[in-house]
Amino acid sequence: MKDKRIGAEDVVAELRSGMTLGIGGWGSRRKPMSLVRAILRSPLTDLTVVAYGGPDVGLLCAAGKVRKLITGFVSLDSIALDPCYRAARQRGGLEVREYDEGMLQWGLYAASLRLPFLPTRAGLGSDVLTLCPELRTVRSPYDDGDELVAVPAIELDAAICHLNRADAAGNAQFLGPDLYFDDLFLGAAKRRFISVERVVPTAELLAAGSVHTLRIHRGMVDGVVEAPRGAHFTECPPDYGRDEELQARYAAAAADPAAWNAFLQEYVA
């Protein structure tokens, strides 16, 4: 098996400005923050970001790295709204595709199955369809004749996710309560990178959790970054919970340029 261990800077070196980047996790939960920080330190820009958004999206928006965002929400969970994302939206100029949460899953799933779209009822009658004018509906070819939303495949140039454990080949494990949609982000992407709390020998993976926790296999991963506390300040159970104190400082600092620079010095630099 190939040894796929690389550094965060190697991941950034594979990315290009203008790419479509998927980010795993959910809200302020198990986000690949060490990789996001590496992107923040790089000259990368003009990104299309796809995420169930949290502070990853807030930080990238605040740094002016995002041209377009495809999302279902941006939230810090314990703080309902991300102030950086709010500010970026309220300034204008950020192109946004706000999907229903389930539509986002469907778009990633379609891409991971190499289908042009997947049908759903979600979105019908709502302003998702009016605010995303490129979305089309499709009529069932069967006798029911149902008109459904055809969620287009969301093809990603690259995806980054943070997991609890992996071996050097990229067999990765989630030990918390929810995989979220990390498998679909990796499935939808041409280049797939994960960071993990700890790289362990393959034979040790099952010591930490049942086979059901091995939802990411090495065929889904191109590079593995060992990054202890790599999701911090978002939560990464059971390794650690959310750093609510730092998250609260992140949220508070967004309103004040001096405090924001101090936060970036501490957290990103």
Add this chain to the structure above:
Amino acid sequence: MTLRPGEDASLRAGGATRHEVCAVALADAFRGDGEILASPIGVLPGIAARLARATFAPDLLMSDGVAALVNIDGAVEGWLPYRTVFDVVWSGRRHVIMGASQIDRHGNQNIACIGDPQKPKAQLLGMRGAPGNTINHTTSYWIPSHSRRSFVPKVDVVTGVGYDRAAALGARAARFHEIRRVVTDLAVLDFATPDHAMRLASLHPGVTLADVIEKTGFPLSFVEPVATTRAPTDVELDLLRRVIDPRGVGAREVSA
């Protein structure tokens, strides 16, 4: 009866405070739902769903708010990651109580943003699951501050689908759409009118019809005399105060 610190005696109705009346009105939304997933969003809806399950709706399934189904004793009875939540939403076997920053007379809900969606005055939650919820299964709303800011003639963005939008899709596409009730700090509203326009179903004890009309930004259907929202039973009050919400956190969502 003794008042708790900060409690207003005028809100009392048969020994119940306003937030307890609201909790029971929200719990009543789940009547007849059977063995489906109750997804109450917010503090008082959560209290209400647990009250419903402890009394007349024992079969309701409920999440721990993370990724597990927990029974009435708090024991984990199933795994409910987000992927499974979406599956349940699309299966229709769910009843959600959502909030609404804006709602109109057809029941269109907005939680996305205020103002022009291209450059909003205030970015709010986003679409979240509202479009999929409302087109797939029963929805109710909890609006803790009944005002013209929230009850508007036209919402800025339709996140949750209302009856006019559902009707425009045709009967077949709309067949799973149902907004059962809207509970506020002042009243219970529903859509039991021929054209599914919002109707004042009942006033909470101590609230006048004029109050509600004044605080609603569109013409409201009602038939006089308007009913009074039912008072909690002694059993319900005991459960609320002793078991479900002994610290009274539900009161914090109701400013009335």
